[in-house]
Amino acid sequence: MTARAQIGVTGLAVMGRNLARNFARHGYTVAVHNRSYAKTASLVADHGDDGDFVPSESMADFVASLARPRKVVIMVKAGAATDAVIAELIPLLEEGDIVIDAGNAHFPDTRRREAELKAHGLHFVGTGVSGGEEGALNGPSIMPGGSPESYEWLGPILEDISAKVDGVPCCTYVGPDGAGHFVKMVHNGIEYADMQLIAEAYDLLKQGLGASAQEIGEIFAEWNKGDLESFLIEITADVLAHVDAETGNAFVDVVLDRAEQKGTGRWTVQNALDLGVPITGIAEATFARALSGSVPQREAGRVLPAESGAWEISDRAAFIEDVRLALYASKVVAYSQGFDQIAAASAELGWNIDRGAMARIWRGGCIIRARFLNRITEAYERNPELSLLLADPYFTEQVGQGVGAWRRIVAQAALNGVPTPAFSSSLAYYDGVRAERLPANLIQAQRDFFGAHTYQRIDKDGVFHTEWTGDRTESDA
Ligand code: NBP
Numbered sequence: 001m002t003a004r005a006q007i008g009v010t011g012l013a014v015m016g017r018n019l020a021r022n023f024a025r026h027g028y029t030v031a032v033h034n035r036s037y038a039k040t041a042s043l044v045a046d047h048g049d050d051g052d053f054v055p056s057e058s059m060a061d062f063v064a065s066l067a068r069p070r071k072v073v074i075m076v077k078a079g080a081a082t083d084a085v086i087a088e089l090i091p092l093l094e095e096g097d098i099v100i101d102a103g104n105a106h107f108p109d110t111r112r113r114e115a116e117l118k119a120h121g122l123h124f125v126g127t128g129v130s131g132g133e134e135g136a137l138n139g140p141s142i143m144p145g146g147s148p149e150s151y152e153w154l155g156p157i158l159e160d161i162s163a164k165v166d167g168v169p170c171c172t173y174v175g176p177d178g179a180g181h182f183v184k185m186v187h188n189g190i191e192y193a194d195m196q197l198i199a200e201a202y203d204l205l206k207q208g209l210g211a212s213a214q215e216i217g218e219i220f221a222e223w224n225k226g227d228l229e230s231f232l233i234e235i236t237a238d239v240l241a242h243v244d245a246e247t248g249n250a251f252v253d254v255v256l257d258r259a260e261q262k263g264t265g266r267w268t269v270q271n272a273l274d275l276g277v278p279i280t281g282i283a284e285a286t287f288a289r290a291l292s293g294s295v296p297q298r299e300a301g302r303v304l305p306a307e308s309g310a311w312e313i314s315d316r317a318a319f320i321e322d323v324r325l326a327l328y329a330s331k332v333v334a335y336s337q338g339f340d341q342i343a344a345a346s347a348e349l350g351w352n353i354d355r356g357a358m359a360r361i362w363r364g365g366c367i368i369r370a371r372f373l374n375r376i377t378e379a380y381e382r383n384p385e386l387s388l389l390l391a392d393p394y395f396t397e398q399v400g401q402g403v404g405a406w407r408r409i410v411a412q413a414a415l416n417g418v419p420t421p422a423f424s425s426s427l428a429y430y431d432g433v434r435a436e437r438l439p440a441n442l443i444q445a446q447r448d449f450f451g452a453h454t455y456q457r458i459d460k461d462g463v464f465h466t467e468w469t470g471d472r473t474e475s476d477a
Contacts, residue, residue, distance in 0.1 A: 001064040005031035005054045007157060008066050009073045010085060011103075012039040015129070016075030017047075018136035019102065022161045024051025031055075033062035035076075063092040069123075069153055070097040078103040078263075086113060095121035098150045102127045106267055107178035107185060114146065114177040123150035126177070128184020130366035131163065139163035141366035142171035143187070143358075145180030163365025170364045175351035182271075182345055183358055186338045189268030189282040191232075191367050192261070193334035196285035196422045198236050201327045204409065205320065207418050208313050213250030217241040223324055227398070228331075230370030259289040268341070275344045280429050281334035284421040308417035325402030326409040330426035332399050335376060336389035337429070356380030388433060399430070406430075 008031030009020040016034070020043065023030045029052040034040045040055045047053075056062035063070060070093060074085050082101055089099060099122055101110065110126030117124035125146030129136065142162045144151060151173040162171035174180040198220075205216045217240030224233045242251040265286040272279040291298075313319045339355050346353040359376035362368055379392035386392055390399060410427050413420040432438065447453035449468045454477040456463055465477040 001061055003065060003067050005029045005065045006067060007031070007071045007073065008033065008062055009075055010034065010059070010062060011074055011076035011081075012043050013075070013077075014133050015102070015136050016073070017043050018133055019073065019075060019129070019140075019161075020053070021047050021050045022137055022139070023157070024053060026160050027051065028157065029054060031062050031065040033057075033059060059088050060092055063089065068094070068097065070094075071100065071154060071157070072098070073100045073102050075102050078105050079109075082109070082113075086117070090117070090120055090122070093120075093122055096123070098123040098125060098146075098154055100125045100127050100144070100146075100154065101181075102129045104128075104184070104264060105181050106263065107182040110145065110178035110181045123147050125150050125154060126179075126181040127158075128174075128180050128187065130184060130187055130362075130368075132367070135163065135365045139170070139365050141187075141361050141364060141369070143174050143180040143183045143361065144171070145174050145176060145178055145182075147176065148173060162361075163369075165364040168360065168363075170361045170366070172354075172357050172361050174358070175346065175353045177349075179346070179349075179351040179353055182351075183342060183353065185264050185267050185271070186341055187362060187366065187368060188264035189279065189286075189341075190334055190338040192265040192268075192285040192289070193281040193338075193422060194230075194232050194331060194368055196288050197281070197327055197330050197334065197426075198232055199288075200420045200423050201323050202236070202240070203418060204323050204413060204420065207416065208311055208319055208323075208412070209316055213240045213252050219320055223327075226324075227328055227372055228324065228370075230372075231367060232370075258293045258295070260293070261286055261289040265289070268338075271345070272341050275341060275348065277337070277341045277344045278429065278432075279334075279337040279341055280425040281330065281337055281422050284425045285334075288419075288421050306417040308415060311412070311416040322405035322409050325405035326423055326427075329399045329402045329406045329430070330423050332372075332390060332395050333426035333429055334422070336395075339376070339380075339389050354380070354384070355386075356384065390430065390433065403430075 006028045007023055009016050010033040012032060012034040020030050020032050031054045032040050032043055033056050037057045044053050044055050054065045056065055072089060074082060076082055076085055082103055082105060099117060105126055114124040123146055125144050128143030129140050131140035139162055142158045144158060155173060159169035159171045162169045174183050202216055205211050205219060217237045220233055220237035224237060240252060244251045244254045247254055269283045269286050342353055342355055356377045359373045363373045375394055379389060379394060380386055389395060406427050410420060410424050444455040448455050448465055452465055454463045454465045463477040464474050466472055466474045
């Protein structure tokens with residue numbers, strides 16, 4: 001076996017197969033392997049024309065077919081399968097080789113694996129890959145972590161096969177150990193928020209205007225020509241226009257209203273709680289999916305009184321514009337919160353993640369690709385230490401122009417009994433961060449009362465406690 005392949009992919013289900021084809025189409029000699037040989041054989045049989053594949057039945061032959069330093073991409077089911085493949089690889093690899101996990105691993109697992117492989121003299125690169133099947137084949141957004149040294153070998157290849165926007169690759173080095181998978185996790189969390197916000201906008205247009213799916217699809221198609229231009233708005237317009245072949249009804253009207261939530265949204269929210277970062281848009285989006293699937297509660301809840309009247313909208317065009325502005329503003333909040341989470345983790349784990357660069361590599365290839373990501377990159381370029389994306393002058397102005405609309409929409413939704421958890425919580429967050437004073441003063445006082453948790457004062461430095469059950473004197477804590 002000649003060690004001639006420049007990169008290898010093990011795990012040739014939907015994602016791995018397409019990624020391997022993408023490498024081959026870019027002129028790389030690609031070693032390919034799968035636990036069961038059938039997938040390897042069918043890849044070469046069906047797509048051998050894409051380029052130069054070196055198929056192997058055994059892991060040992062697969063490793064032997066790779067030029068050094070070996071670069072092995074693992075694209076298997078995240079979790080135990082990844083550990084099984086790594087265990088098989090370790091004895092076959094040599095110092096300096098690079099193992100790339102491109103599956104959807106949870107970042108603590110990536111940190112553990114990176115440390116383990118480092119002890120063997122191997123590089124381990126946990127890599128976020130977004131864009132699904134189509135992205136893997138034609139250019140995904142790629143978020144690699146691991147050592148900077150491994151990126152020197154790997155970066156040019158990954159940048160080559162990634163999506164390009166204005167000629168710029170949607171791939172960059174994210175940061176050490178689990179940083180790549182972490183950023184991919186937050187990307188998916190933002191995706192949850194984005195989808196929920198779009199769904200709420202759809203619901204408002206449907207319930208407020210009594211508009212048909214077709215009509216709402218046309219509104220989204222129009223929105224896609226402006227600031228909201230994005231992959232998700234584009235496919236929403238497409239989906240809303242689709243007619244169910246069996247019934248002749250709008251397709252969305254025959255789809256059951258129960259959304260699933262898999263790992264990444266939940267992980268994002270769990271991690272935000274650990275970090276103490278309010279990502280309310282993402283959290284509400286995750287819980288909204290959970291609520292949609294809470295069948296017994298929803299059945300029981302139908303008896304609850306609404307106390308809302310018939311919703312009458314006199315100016316349809318003005319209402320549609322209000323929904324658009326509220327959607328844009330809420331979307332900025334979701335991104336602002338997601339980038340706060342990245343900043344917090346980066347500070348805690350010493351990752352030094354460049355948030356502007358993350359927005360740049362999300363512009364193409366991935367599910368949240370959107371026109372306004374350019375604006376986010378610009379905001380972080382203007383001020384790399386920006387503590388609140390919303391407070392960047394561009395976004396302050398853009399969101400500011402829509403605040404009135406945002407309030408009208410959230411208020412009308414509440415008055416008319418339409419649930420808008422992501423719109424509403426995003427506005428509450430906006431008002432929270434802009435508030436001169438929050439009622440947390442009372443919470444601190446309560447905590448000191450029942451648990452002697454102490455408090456600080458606005459008029460002098462120090463930490464204090466009041467003897468609530470005694471004479472109520474205040475002492476330094
Ligand atoms: P799957 O997640 O369905 O995994 C199937 C692959 O894992 C097959 O190649 C299978 O081999 C292999 N595998 C399993 Br299962 N257990 C194994 C083990 N113990 N040892 C070795 N191989 C094992 O594939 P996928 O849908 O292509 O996804 C691959 C990865 O990409 C996952 O981590 C997934 O979360 C991620 N993903 C990402 C996106 C995205 O947009 N970025 C989309 C979809 C998936 P076999 O053929 O022998 O059973």
